[in-house]
Amino acid sequence: MTDSPTARELWLRPxxxxxxxxDLTLVCFPHAGGSASYFRPLADALAGVAEVLPVQYPGRQDRRAEPPLTSVPRLADEIVAVLRSLPPRRLVLFGHSMGACVAFEVARRIERDSSHDSHDLRGLIASGRTAPPTLRDTKVRFMDDDAVIAEIRRLNGTDDRLLLDDDVIRMIMPAIRGDYLxxxxxxxxPGPPxxxxxxxxxxxxxxxxxLAEAEEWREHTKGDFRLRAFPGGHFxxxxxxxxxxxxxxxxxxRFR
Incomplete structure (x- = not known):
């Protein structure tokens, strides 16, 4: 019999x-339908620069037996609790797409409770996402499976070969739908920057x-702000x- 994984082992993948x-740690938050393994190449490349901890949301890969969490604030609450179980360290949060929303809410919680938090939040890196107040409801959560797959292909978020496999589609669709919800x-x-x-x-x-929508993130920090654009689409x-x-x-x- 093996011991059950701890919350830290479930949520964070070193x-x-x-x-x-x-003691600098980069915590990485995946996009909708994504998993911790999406950040494996970045973790490999940055291995000598900082500790890299990709987050594994419930409902995918080795956590696919768990129901996905369908609330960004709930995800943020769970992740903050796990981060607080770590030894004190300097944290940088990096989120892509949906992950940028989750990372932003985690950052807010850490700063709000800073007098009771042993971690030093050094920066937030938001990727591929409008600033928090900007609402772009694509209504993917209401689409049928074929339309969801078409949307994912449009954004080039998943290898098309995987989306041709019915078993794979059945396996990942609950997580995708939960994340889009x-x-x-x-x-x-609204709250302080x-x-x-x-x-x-x-x-x-x-x-x-x-780019104009990305620039609006500037309003959500009292600290330094930097915007960089790269050739390419959502991914x-x-x-x-x-x-x-x-x-x-x-x-x-820069954040050290």
Whole structure:
């Protein structure tokens, strides 16, 4: 009999040991339908720069027996609780698409409760997402499976070969639907801007967010703000992996 995994083991996936010469941790939040393994290439590339902890949401891969969480605030609450179980460290949060919403809400909670939190939030990196108050409800949660698959193909978020496999579709569809319900029902609650710096990354041909919309993240921090655009669409991260790694390394150095 094996011991049940801890909450930390369920939610956080350290693909490499943390560097011995620092306590800087990059926490990575996936897009709708995504998983921790999406960030494996970034974790490999940044292994010597910072500890990289991709988040594994419920309802996918080894957590597919669990029901997905269909609320961004609920996801944020769960993840904050797990992060607080870690030894004190400097944190940078990096989220792509839906993950940017979750990372933003995690950042708000850490800063709101900073007097009771042992972690030092050094920065937020938001990718491929409009600023929190901007609502772009694509209503994917109401679509049938074929239309959901067509939307994913339009954004190039999943290998098309996987979407031709009925077994794979049945396996991943509950997580995809749960995530879209979470992100499409998310509503920003007004509050003070973050104190930490915010860096925004976006594809210059992203159908989900314009450069002007990405610029609106500036209103959500009292700290430094930086916006960088990359050639490509919503999943420019895969197309521009080397450039994205360099940008993340620059931000991590800047946030130290």
């Amino acid at each position: 693909y490499h040991p943390a560097p011995e010469d620092g 979470a992100v499409e029902s998310y509503r920003y609650e 973050l104190r930490c710096p915010v860096s925004v990354l976006v594809g210059d041909d992203d159908p989900q967010v314009t 420019y991260l895969a197309e521009q992996q080397d450039r994205v790694v360099r940008a993340l390394a620059e931000d991590l150095a």
